[in-house]
Structure formats: C-alpha cells, structure tokens
Amino acid sequence: MWDSTTINMILEGIVGTVYMSIVSTFFGYILGLPMGVLLTISDKNGLKPNPVLYKILDAISNVVRSVPFLILLILLIPFTRLVVGKSYGTTATIVPLVISAAPYIARMVESSLKEVDEGVIEAAKAMGASNTQIVFKVLLVEARTSLITNATIALGTVLGYSAMAGTIGGGGLGDIAIRYGYYRYQADIMIVTVILLIALFQIFQNTGMFIARKLNHKI
Amino acid sequence: MHEIEIKNLSKSFVDKDTKVDALRDINITVDKGDIFGIIGMSGAGKSTLIRCINYLEKPTSGQVIVEGKELGQLNEKELREQRQDIAMIFQHFNLLQQKNVIDNIIFPLVLQGVKKKEAREKAFELLSKVGLEDKAKSYPSQLSGGQQQRVAIARALAADPKILLCDEATSALDPQTTASILTLLKEINKEYGITIVLITHQMSVVKAICNKVAVLEEGQLIESGRLEDVNLPEDKFFWLNKENELKNKEFEKAGIKEVRNYVG
Numbered sequence: 001m002w003d004s005t006t007i008n009m010i011l012e013g014i015v016g017t018v019y020m021s022i023v024s025t026f027f028g029y030i031l032g033l034p035m036g037v038l039l040t041i042s043d044k045n046g047l048k049p050n051p052v053l054y055k056i057l058d059a060i061s062n063v064v065r066s067v068p069f070l071i072l073l074i075l076l077i078p079f080t081r082l083v084v085g086k087s088y089g090t091t092a093t094i095v096p097l098v099i100s101a102a103p104y105i106a107r108m109v110e111s112s113l114k115e116v117d118e119g120v121i122e123a124a125k126a127m128g129a130s131n132t133q134i135v136f137k138v139l140l141v142e143a144r145t146s147l148i149t150n151a152t153i154a155l156g157t158v159l160g161y162s163a164m165a166g167t168i169g170g171g172g173l174g175d176i177a178i179r180y181g182y183y184r185y186q187a188d189i190m191i192v193t194v195i196l197l198i199a200l201f202q203i204f205q206n207t208g209m210f211i212a213r214k215l216n217h218k219i
Numbered sequence: 220m221h222e223i224e225i226k227n228l229s230k231s232f233v234d235k236d237t238k239v240d241a242l243r244d245i246n247i248t249v250d251k252g253d254i255f256g257i258i259g260m261s262g263a264g265k266s267t268l269i270r271c272i273n274y275l276e277k278p279t280s281g282q283v284i285v286e287g288k289e290l291g292q293l294n295e296k297e298l299r300e301q302r303q304d305i306a307m308i309f310q311h312f313n314l315l316q317q318k319n320v321i322d323n324i325i326f327p328l329v330l331q332g333v334k335k336k337e338a339r340e341k342a343f344e345l346l347s348k349v350g351l352e353d354k355a356k357s358y359p360s361q362l363s364g365g366q367q368q369r370v371a372i373a374r375a376l377a378a379d380p381k382i383l384l385c386d387e388a389t390s391a392l393d394p395q396t397t398a399s400i401l402t403l404l405k406e407i408n409k410e411y412g413i414t415i416v417l418i419t420h421q422m423s424v425v426k427a428i429c430n431k432v433a434v435l436e437e438g439q440l441i442e443s444g445r446l447e448d449v450n451l452p453e454d455k456f457f458w459l460n461k462e463n464e465l466k467n468k469e470f471e472k473a474g475i476k477e478v479r480n481y482v483g
C-alpha cells in the first residue's frame with residue numbers, strides 16, 4: 001500500500017520519538033531529581049528546613065509549570081539555538097522538553113520522598129545517620145517504587161509533549177502526524193502515527209510498572 | 220558516674236501563640252545495667268522525654284549527660300557519634316520496608332562504614348540471638364509484629380550500643396509476644412550489660428522487667444526510684460482506666476456517651 005519512503009519515514013519517526021522521550025526524561029531527571037530532593041529537605045518539616053531555598057525552588061517549579069508547553073517551546077527557541085545550534089528536529093526538541101519536564105519531575109520526586117515513613121527516618125537519625133546518608137540510603141531507597149512509577153508517568157507525559165513539538169518541526173511521530181495527516185489530509189498516515197504513539201505509550205507504561213512491581217517489597 | 224543523668228530538664232513546644240509545656244523540671248539518674256521504666260498515660264510526655272536522651276528532641280532547658288558527656292555541648296558530628304552508642308527501638312518497629320532482614324540489621328554498621336562482609340557475619344550472629352535464623356532473606360512485610368520487633372532489636376544491637384531506648388516497644392504486640400520480647404530484652408541486659416530505658420503505659424511491663432521506675436504525669440515526675448520503693452497503683456489497668464476516664468470526660472463535653480479501651 002505505501003512505498004518504502006513512507007515506511008522509512010514512519011520508522012524514523014518512531015526512532016525519533018523514542019529518542020526524544022527517553023533522552024529528555026533522562027536529562028529531566030538529572031535536573032529534577034536533585035531539585036526534588038532539595039525541595040523535600042528544605043521544606044519546613046524536612047531534614048534541614050530552609051525557607052528561602054524552598055521558596056525559590058517552589059517559585060521556579062510553579063512558574064515553569066504554568067507556562068503552556070507550546071509557548072515555552074517558542075520562548076526557548078533562542079536558547080535552544082544556543083545549545084544545539086538549530087531550533088528544529090529531534091535533538092533541538094529535547095531542550096524545551098527537558099526544561100518543561102524538570103520542574104514537573106521535581107514535584108513528583110518531592111511527593112514520592114514525602115511518602116517515606118517518618119518513623120524510618122527517625123530510626124536512621126537515632127542510629128547517627130547524617131542527612132546525606134538519610135537521603136541516599138533511606139529516602140531514595142524507600143521511595144524507589146513510587147519514584148519509578150512516577151518516572152513512568154513522566155516518560156508518558158514527555159512522549160505526549162514531544163508529539164506536540166511536531167507543530168513547529170520537532171521531528172518524530174508527532175511531526176509526521178501534523179505534516180502529512182493534518183496539512184496534507186493524509187488521514188491514513190495520521191491514524192498510523194497515532195496508533196504507534198499509543199503503542200509506544202503502552203510499552204513505556206507496562207515496562208515501568210513491571211520494574212516498579214519487581215522492585216517493591218512492601219505489600 | 221551515672222550512665223544517664225537528666226538534670227532540670229524542661230521542654231516546651233511553641234506553635235504560633237500557644238505554648239505547651241511538655242516536660243517540666245525532670246531529674247532522673249540511670250545507672251549502668253539498669254532497666255529503667257518510665258510510665259505514664261499518653262500525653263504525659265514520655266515520648267518527648269525518651270527522645271531527649273538521644274537528642275532527637277532538644278530540651279528547652281536543662282542537661283542530658285550520657286556516659287559523662289553533656290549532649291547539649293556536642294556539635295552535630297559528635298552528637299551523631301554519640302548516638303551510635305544509644306540504640307533505639309520503636310512501637311511500630313520502623314524497619315526499612317525495601318530491605319530484607321539482614322540488610323536491615325547491618326544498616327547501622329553500613330552507616331558507620333563497616334565492611335559489608337564483616338557486618339553480615341555480625342548480623343547472622345545477632346539473628347540467631349533473636350531466634351530468626353531462617354528469616355534472613357525475608358522482608359519486613361512478610362513478618363509478624365513480634366518478628367519485626369526482634370529484627371529491630373537485632374538491628375539495635377548491631378553497633379554494640381551501651382544504652383537501649385525502647386519507645387513503647389511492646390504496645391503494638393499481643394500479650395504472649397510482649398512477654399517474649401520482654402524476656403529477650405532482659406537477656407540482652409544481662410548478657411551484654413546494656414542499660415535499658417523504656418517508656419510504656421503498661422504497668423505489667425514495668426513490673427516484669429524494670430529495676431527502677433519513674434512515674435510521669437502531665438509533664439512532671441511525680442515519683443521515681445527502685446521498683447520496690449515506688450508506690451505503683453495496684454490496679455493493673457490503672458493508667459488505661461485513667462485514660463478512659465479522661466477521654467470520656469472529653470467525649471461528654473462533645474456530647475458522646477461513653478468510650479472504652481479494650482485491653483489485649
């Protein structure tokens with residue numbers, strides 16, 4: 001039915017989408033995980049309360065999250081050019097994806113870490129654990145399942161955002177869906193890309209949940 | 220030298236404009252090898268008092284002297300080192316849910332930078348001491364309350380503490396399990412010479428294992444001394460009844476008729 005060019009294009013689209021989602025989520029965590037940890041420990045009931053630091057991080061996270069992704073994408077074009085040298089294509093899309101995902105990830109990390117039982121933290125303190133030890137050996141370990149579950153959600157969200165970036169030439173499946181399906185009225189291509197996006201989402205979701213379940217020892 | 224000396228200790232919590240005096244002018248001395256029980260009903264300040272002994276709660280005024288060192292004088296690092304000598308077990312065990320029994324027991328040693336192999340040897344030794352050799356690979360969620368408390372005791376002993384603090388350690392357990400845990404604590408006290416300070420609202424616990432006792436009421440010490448010298452109410456459920464009485468008064472005010480606590 002389709003010629004090999006179309007099929008190749010769609011295959012490249014899949015690779016592009018997977019690449020954008022995974023790399024962006026990864027860098028999102030590089031920024032978001034420490035930010036989430038800092039939010040947790042600087043909070044008023046945290047390990048080392050610091051109202052000023054908390055307020056600053058809180059403000060950054062809220063401001064970035066309240067800017068609609070499409071607007072952020074456009075606002076960040078000069079910055080993206082500075083970082084990767086161009087403002088279109090999959091690699092360029094990673095920049096705004098990371099910026100928008102990081103504060104969102106930080107919030108999820110914060111909520112995961114705050115679920116850790118106070119009593120366990122107290123027990124560690126009573127053993128003479130330092131705050132650093134509590135973060136790395138208690139909080140991040142005990143919250144593991146919740147962190148992975150949330151990472152799965154983050155990956156899914158980033159996948160959706162990456163498709164949105166297609167509107168301004170972001171590459172990947174979303175780009176194809178918009179260029180062929182919307183601008184050229186090729187509904188078949190649009191439907192295929194949408195089905196592929198759903199399939200990818202399912203694969204990410206199931207893999208993440210499987211890992212989270214495997215690693216959980218609390219019933 | 221006393222093992223633990225609490226001098227004129229007071230603690231108040233300030234929240235916005237309300238100030239609550241949790242503890243007022245407490246004086247206690249605990250000697251090496253004692254099993255010291257602090258009894259009182261909930262809200263009397265027991266939990267706050269026991270947490271002052273390892274400075275999880277900092278007293279508002281007064282001194283806590285452990286092994287000759289005044290905790291208030293220590294800096295952060297020195298305090299953490301001192302805490303390694305003061306183990307603690309809890310009402311709800313507070314084990315790491317994502318680590319198995321052995322990894323829980325070696326945890327305090329890992330914190331101190333002891334080699335894993337060495338730590339594990341010690342942990343297996345302690346595990347047989349508390350009678351759970353076959354549970355090494357189990358996770359806390361797979362164990363009963365009594366078993367979890369045994370793991371917590373093994374964990375507490377891992378770093379060779381001088382003092383063991385027990386925060387309502389048997390309050391979540393049934394009577395048989397309570398008895399077996401108390402026997403274990405007594406053994407530990409004898410065998411390792413570890414000083415034990417425990418807080419409880421169960422008279423039976425104090426009578427079963429303590430050699431000294433202090434009675435705490437509304438943040439004040441109303442009596443303390445050797446078990447045989449202190450006048451403890453005869454009624455086994457004295458504290459519980461008193462708690463019920465108070466609760467019922469509160470409930471009456473709120474228009475609810477009667478509430479009873481059932482003792483297990």
